[in-house]
Amino acid sequence: DQQVKQNSPSLSVQEGRISILNCDYTNSMFDYFLWYKKYPAEGPTFLISISSIKDKNEDGRFTVFLNKSAKHLSLHIVPSQPGDSAVYFCAAHKNTNAGKSTFGDGTTLTVKP
Amino acid sequence: ETGVTQSPTHLIKTRGQQVTLRCSSQSGHNTVSWYQQALGQGPQFIFQYYREEENGRGNFPPRFSGLQFPNYSSELNVNALELDDSALYLCASSLLTGASTDTQYFGPGTRLTVL
Numbered sequence: 001d002q003q004v005k006q007n008s009p010s011l012s013v014q015e016g017r018i019s020i021l022n023c024d025y026t027n028s029m030f031d032y033f034l035w036y037k038k039y040p041a042e043g044p045t046f047l048i049s050i051s052s053i054k055d056k057n058e059d060g061r062f063t064v065f066l067n068k069s070a071k072h073l074s075l076h077i078v079p080s081q082p083g084d085s086a087v088y089f090c091a092a093h094k095n096t097n098a099g100k101s102t103f104g105d106g107t108t109l110t111v112k113p
Numbered sequence: 114e115t116g117v118t119q120s121p122t123h124l125i126k127t128r129g130q131q132v133t134l135r136c137s138s139q140s141g142h143n144t145v146s147w148y149q150q151a152l153g154q155g156p157q158f159i160f161q162y163y164r165e166e167e168n169g170r171g172n173f174p175p176r177f178s179g180l181q182f183p184n185y186s187s188e189l190n191v192n193a194l195e196l197d198d199s200a201l202y203l204c205a206s207s208l209l210t211g212a213s214t215d216t217q218y219f220g221p222g223t224r225l226t227v228l
Contacts (some may be wrong), residue, residue: 032214043117043203043219044156061188071174089155096214099146099207100169103155 003027006090006104011108014112019077021107023090030092035075038087080111117206117220125226126194134189134223136204144209145187147179151202162187163209199227
């Protein structure tokens with residue numbers, strides 16, 4: 001039973017355009033949702049998070065949207081840059097303990113110059 | 114401020130053997146979590162240690178065990194290795210306060226291959 005799902009294994013966009021990465025979850029007990037970015041040979045790096053009491057959080061070029069009724073969240077990157085090319089993981093956890101996160105299987109984003 | 118480090122980088126073992134992986138937490142952090150990432154999948158939570166005590170465990174058998182030391186470095190031990198244990202093992206440290214959500218910082222991982 002995979003509680004966090006990223007249904008698109010890969011996404012390719014042109015530099016300067018918007019990248020939209022999607023994530024669905026099944027556990028309504030999750031309190032926080034996060035996005036991580038992972039480059040080859042490195043560990044995941046925290047990108048942005050959102051609390052379950054909010055529906056939007058923005059940080060520079062990155063915005064995360066949460067639709068609790070649909071149990072769906074998305075990460076928008078605009079404008080996309082070649083350096084954004086990486087694997088993006090969606091994750092979720094209960095309470096404030098991010099160290100017990102449940103991860104999706106990731107989406108590989110390729111931004112073409 | 115040093116980041117999270119892990120050793121070794123790569124490791125090859127034979128089925129049935131035992132392995133110990135090591136993690137040095139980021140300075141000031143009191144919590145370490147271990148994850149297993151199989152090829153093509155996301156990290157899967159193994160267990161967490163908070164102030165040297167186990168603080169939660171995922172769906173992994175008892176042959177996966179751990180330790181956290183007073184300096185908050187940590188070890189992951191796996192006994193009776195199986196072929197399916199081949200994966201990238203990630204550790205992540207954080208400062209657990211309970212007051213607000215913490216952020217975990219990952220090491221680069223140890224790639225374990227079981228033959």
